[in-house]
Amino acid sequence: MEYRIGVREDTFDLQGILADRADDYKLNACFEMDDDGCLLHVPEEKRREVSVLLADVIMNGLPQNMVSKLIEKYCSSFNAYDRWRIEHMVLDSWQDMKENHGAGFARWSLRVTDEVEDYLLTSKEMMLDGFVRFRLKDWVRYWEQKVKRAAEELLIEREYMQFIRLLRIFVDTQEPKIDRVNITLDANGQYLLTDGQGEPIEDETLFEMEDELSRMQLGKADILLSSLITISPGKVHMDAHVARDAEVMETIRQVFQARLVIDQEP
Incomplete structure (x- = not known):
């Protein structure tokens, strides 16, 4: 049986990819390449294997070209670097799902294979794209x-980085209201702010702000950051237990930079 497989993408090494994949599926196929595509010679009973092979090419060979064209279509307002980042974000997530044998990849593999096999029942020619x-x-x-x-x-x-940049500028232009603030966790896992002598920081403005932010149902990390900006300390000492929360530590580090000190566990 002969199948003629083609692709319109000039840079796509169809014959090489088919030959490599065919060995994986033990197809024992012969290949010929002409101006109209690649001609596969396979036994009649190998239709399912051919379908799996072509589904493999579609799922693993075509996405990069497809994603590039979709980015051109939907992301024309982004600069070249951002378009490059979008492409890698998309393809990396697909690669992760494939390598981790995700259920989504398995479902797509079966659907694409079945659709290819159904097509090959009535046609011996296929332009992949x-x-x-x-x-x-x-x-x-x-x-x-x-x-x-x-x-x-x-x-x-x-937008987040722009927000952090504005906070950093604001913090840098403020005179410190306190030399040092310590961030620890209390028995209930709540953030506790103390001064250089280990005494709880009592600031009426801070209390009012925390109460208002709590009513707004903001997260603990947001309330902590707002509190630190209000206090505007010269140094921020963060307990190692608090620093284990990567999101909290990274946000505070980005805003306070050299002012942040991580106190190691004894």
Whole structure:
């Protein structure tokens, strides 16, 4: 039986990829390459194996080109570096799911394989990119969503970094109201702020602000950061137990930079 497989992407090494994958699936196939694509010679009973092979090529060979085109379509307002980051965010998450044998990858593998096999029942020619575009529309939408989600995450990250930058400028322009503040955890796991002598910091403005932030249902980390900015200490000493919370430590480090000191456990 002969199948003619093609792809419109000039830079795609179709014959090389098919030959490599065919060995993995023990297809014992012969390949010929001409202007119309790659001709596969395989036994009649190997249709399922051919379907698995082509699904493998679609899922592992085509995504990079597809993602690049989707980024051109949906992320034209981003600069070159951000588009590069979006591409890597999308492809890295797919690679992680594949390497970790995620259920999502297994489901897509089965769906794509079944769709390829169904197509090969009535046709012996397949343009891979055209097949994906017209027969695997859910697959295309999946990648569209991943690209859009990565772009949104990048925008959120950019807004967050701008927010941190403004906080850093504000902190740097303030005169310290206290030389040192210590951040520890009390018996209930709540943040406790004390001064250089280990006494709880009592500040009416701070109490009012914390009460207001609590009513706004902000997280403990947000309340802690707001409290530190209000106190504006010269040094921030963070207990090692608090520093184990990577999100809290990183946020405070970004804002207070050299003022932050991590007190190691005795």
